Amino acid sequence: MTTSLGPHAPLNPTTSPGPNAAGTPRPGLPERLDALEARLGDPFDAANPLGFGPILAADERGEMFDAGEEALHGYGLGAEFVPAALGGRLTRLDHLVEIMRSLYRRDPCLGLGYGAASFIASVNLWTAADAEQRRAAADLLLSNKRIAVAYHELAHGNDMARTEFTALPDGDRLLLDGRKEVVTNLRRAEAVVIFARTSPAPGSRSHSQLFLDKSALPADRYRDLPRFRTTGMRGVQLGGIEFDRCPVPADSVLGAPGQGLETALRSFQITRTTLVSMFTGIVDTGLRTTLRHTRDRRLYGRTALDLPHVRSVLTGVFTDLLTADCFATVATRALHLLPAQTPIYAQAVKYFVSKALMDAMTRLSSVLGAHFYIREGGTAIFQKLLRDIQPAGFGHAARAACQVSLMPQLPLLARRSWLPEADGAPAALFTPGGELPPLDFNALALSAAGREQLSSSLAAGLAAMPADDSQAGRQLRSHGEHFVQELSRLAEACAALSPAELSVTASSATYDLTTRYVRVLVAASCFETWRHARASGGSFLGDATWAAAALHQLRTPLGAPPAALPEHLEEPLWEELTRRHEESVSFGLLERRLSATG
Known part of the structure; x- marks a missing residue:
């Protein structure tokens, strides 16, 4: 089977009419699931360049599986995270889960490090971004680019209300200060959604999320931190970043200022449900x-x-x-x-x-x-x-x-x-x-x-x-x-x-x-x-x-x-x-x- 879906492949709403192995109809499964399985091939086949042998070799080196990423580029996996109204294939979350399970069956590092990280970031955008921000995010994902999402600070873990990273007003712009740590694909991503304190006042309305094009950041105002090594998911690139009064446009904020925690909590309902299912x-x-x-x-x-x-x-x-x-x-x-x-x-x-x-x-x-x-x-x-x-x-x-x-x-x-x-x-x-x-x-x-x-x-x-x-x-x-x-x-x-x-x-x-x-x-x-x-x-x-x-x-x-x-x-x-x-x-x-x- 040589079915190919490119990065801008249009949504195909049809479902596979063929029977499963037991001879009963396969309800509601899109045909592109079979296309992805065919592209990846038998993982137990020693001659398969996308099989377990090369995957384990990359794991021993602590690297992402390059050949797997190239195969997913060819499939256009980023389109799975983009709503159909923006040119992608995302219409149903259960279909997305089935697509991603194909990756987790083979190499969980591909599942998280290539796919799920961008999905986590994008859900915040589809939830709160304006039309221009959504279009920019969709274009990145449809072009096989990555978006990271930076919530985490080692000092506070999941306690987002205690976030120290700031994006405080300075005239008609915001100044970024502080560190984000243990963030998937932070160095490799072309854009990042970042959770920040945008007001010194106490309470949940003092936080916002920002959508940033990394190429537009002044290089002398931020630095990438050394990679964090892990016991599992060895290939996933966990990084950190430190900003020093880095100016960004005030319209980088997703939604209204102060809604960052609400956006995150809504997005978590999608990602906590689907990611563990993958x-x-x-x-x-x-x-x-x-x-x-x-x-x-x-x-x-x-x-x-x-x-x-x-x-x-x-x-x-x-x-x-x-x-x-x-x-x-x-x-x-x-x-x-x-x-x-x-x-x-x-x-x-x-x-x-x-x-x-x-x-x-x-x-x-x-x-x-x-x-x-x-x-x-x-x-x-x-x-x-x-x-x-x-x-x-x-x-x-x-x-x-x-x-x-x-x-x-x-x-x-x-x-x-x-x-x-x-x-x-x-x-x-x-x-x-x-x-x-x-x-x-x-x-x-x-x-x-x-x-x-x-x-x-x-x-x-x-x-x-x-x-x-x-x-x-x-x-x-x-x-x-x-x-x-x-x-x-x-x-x-x-x-x-x-x-x-x-x-x-x-x-x-x-x-x-x-x-x-x-x-x-x-x-x-x-x-x-x-x-x-x-x-x-x-x-x-x-x-x-x-x-x-x-x-x-x-x-x-x-x-x-x-x-x-x-x-x-x-x-x-x-x-x-x-x-x-x-x-x-x-x-x-x-x-x-x-x-x-x-």
């Missing part, structure tokens, strides 16, 4: 690598795959990958369908999905044993992926920060949303690949004000559950009833929380309430995705097995390792996993034909 591609390859190794590894006179414990671990990881993908997909669709509620879902996705993925890779490493850290041979890519997945838990926002952000919202949610008579979420939320309305950046809210519909969808879905007398169906109903009762228990406990229990000084029991609530959200996502797939019939998602397994795992006591799945759930999931591996199909919700060999 990381599922790492676990896809980690699982595939482990399957390949255990298939060929002989122990005690048999292959490792013949050992019940090995199969149990691999099936459990497959279940957790499906669970994480389901929740992330529902939350990504909510950005289109329920944008006023995504201040809740974005935090919950980052908190839950990142840990699920990191834990899955750790369990896979236990199956590989000594082979998980060897830097050569058939499993060499695994040690890189194990290092590269760690930023899922702290990059852009730490899991603990997301948990703390959810905590003060619990009492209001209990009073306004966790009610027996509450309406569930729209059916479109639970149809992966289904049609979506256009993304409206202006509809993103700073606060959900205690309103969210996903958690209450479980009770409504359980009442409408179709008859399923299979063992998996009966178990799924039992698990669903448990989580409906759990929400009722949470409502009672959270409504009684005192103000002292709604901050970082809260007790561990209150922190546990956020974890329990997030599990209810995940359970509702899986149950309702299954129920709506069951209604349409004919697909793996419509089989109660995977959803029953997902809710079974979610009921694991807090702090305990996941228990083995019951045999009646494990066996059919193992068969599905091995089929997908043999047919080179992705392990997520929407089966995609991959270039990787089984």
Whole structure:
């Protein structure tokens, strides 16, 4: 296949009509997904210049994978981050996630260092920039240029309200002073979005974001800081910059002065949801690598795959990958369908999905044993992926920060949303690949004000559950009833929380309430995705097995390792996993034909 999409390729809204490997229709996947997979080729092929061998060599050198970047130039990846109205291909965030998963499956450094960094910056522009700024940003990305986003200062981390970097008025211009550190692509980017204090007054209205063309900055007023070296994502260029009374035009500000924090908080709802969803591609390859190794590894006179414990671990990881993908997909669709509620879902996705993925890779490493850290041979890519997945838990926002952000919202949610008579979420939320309305950046809210519909969808879905007398169906109903009762228990406990229990000084029991609530959200996502797939019939998602397994795992006591799945759930999931591996199909919700060999 030689399909080529150049950097200015027009939006192609068509979806692939062809079947997936199982012979069922592929819902809502654009044809250009296959074009990217074909361009990149089989990563396990030793002769592929875009395969794991050259990727690992670049990682050993601590460099970005040049051949991969050139391939993405040819594909025109920057167009994926530009709205269609500005000449790009961005119409649906779920499609963008699928595109980026192709990169994270192969080389997470390409995913973050080539793609996601510019996406994070651009979301701020589409949210707050004026027409001229949006046009300038679109032209850069459509020409394979980069835009960095500089939030971080080592002294303050994610505490943006304490930002020391300033852009204070000086006549008809602003003067930049201070440092930004640990910023992806800061030296390589042609432009930068930078978060700065634009007023010495206290409060959230004292900060703005600026969009700067680096070529227009006076060279004697800033300097690049030495690169920050990292354990994982070794190829990603993390830099810093220091300004000394550097003049920039006053109209560099995005939106009105003082709105920088609001813009960032709206943008984070998109990026925290989609970026961690992209990381599922790492676990896809980690699982595939482990399957390949255990298939060929002989122990005690048999292959490792013949050992019940090995199969149990691999099936459990497959279940957790499906669970994480389901929740992330529902939350990504909510950005289109329920944008006023995504201040809740974005935090919950980052908190839950990142840990699920990191834990899955750790369990896979236990199956590989000594082979998980060897830097050569058939499993060499695994040690890189194990290092590269760690930023899922702290990059852009730490899991603990997301948990703390959810905590003060619990009492209001209990009073306004966790009610027996509450309406569930729209059916479109639970149809992966289904049609979506256009993304409206202006509809993103700073606060959900205690309103969210996903958690209450479980009770409504359980009442409408179709008859399923299979063992998996009966178990799924039992698990669903448990989580409906759990929400009722949470409502009672959270409504009684005192103000002292709604901050970082809260007790561990209150922190546990956020974890329990997030599990209810995940359970509702899986149950309702299954129920709506069951209604349409004919697909793996419509089989109660995977959803029953997902809710079974979610009921694991807090702090305990996941228990083995019951045999009646494990066996059919193992068969599905091995089929997908043999047919080179992705392990997520929407089966995609991959270039990787089984």
